[in-house]
Amino acid sequence: MHRAASVLRSVLLIGGLAILSACAAKDPLDAPPEPMGDFRLGYTIVVADNAKLVPPSRSATADEWETVLKEALERRFSRYEGEKLYHFGINVDGYALAVPGVPVIAAPKSILVISANVWDDAARKKLNAEAEQMSIFEGMSGETVVGTGYTRSKDEQMRVLATNAALRIERWMIENREAWFGYDPAAAPPAPVEPAAAPAPVDTLSQAVLDPPPAAN
Template identity: 40%
Template sequence: MRSVVAMMALAVLTACGGIRDDLTERPDQIGNFLLAHNIVVANDPQKGPFSRDVTDEEWKEAIQSAVQDRLGRYEGDAWYHVAVVVQAYVAAMPGVPMVYSPQSVLLVDVTFFEDATQTKLNEDPIRLTIFEPCCTPVLGSGMLRTKEEQVEGLAFNVARAVERTMRENAEWFGGVPETLADDPTIVAGDAHNDAIDQIDANSTN
């Protein structure tokens, strides 16, 4: 069993390489976007079932760093603010392979602001359901990753989700909207949906 886990972990890490490498590339600009304030709020978010404990500060630091790394690469000439609010999470505990494998997931709300006019670009917060990149359903990330690695992976995907949302709504930043291929680790949802049910549904395999 240890050999099987090790081989699957290696496969996951290999597959993740392509996703992580995208930060080394110069991005196509999104209109005139230039990152101003990078705001992350984590005020005692709901912890889902079978989850490790993650502090508000751990979420804030991880997501702010990931958003800065990704959106700080853009070189537009107009300032915009990005606000991410952490609503709920599961940082999966180790399970039993092929019997019970909790999956890590994070629920966030995102709002964009234009600095020049001090106005919101989206009237209602955009709800995003975030799963870890390259997670194996059979094992669950709790078998392969520490809590710190889970938080970092979810934060990395939050930043990707924010960037995807910006590209799909590029007219907000003076650009041309794009149609992107589906990403199963990033699910867009309405802010009024009962997204906590998605945590419960994805806690078991």
């Protein structure tokens, strides 16, 4: 009896993980970038020399963090083609990269804490008065329920966190795009209109059954 209950719990857990995996988010770069005024990416400077490791955690070097974050930021923001240059100054404050734990009950989660600044090249000054500190998580999926210490390598964890950091920075910038990047909502192009669906072909046999011809007199 106990063995059967244990097997049932395992089946339910696997089924739940399959559902969560199926619901995992698509690559955020699949969607076109949201308008951001005159923004064009210039330099991307990432500093991680003073990043604090919060145990329990896998260890990553400053060079590893600087490389993965720079790649994620340039991949995301190089899509913008505005007329003015802006630069990123990113500091890695701390991190924890999940190690194997007890699935579901005590599955450790990965986190990255950064401070972000955006610089106006022409004005030679920061746009934000104080650095914007952000806490970045891996996000919800079947892998994070089990604990990514089991399901992802250190490099995979870092890439996911770096991608989510780029998304979080983008949201912050969009919140300030009118003041910082000269975004004009009135000049924004209208949202694309979905084309009307073509009428479904008529199944003549089914139609004859549904609407039989009138009986002859």
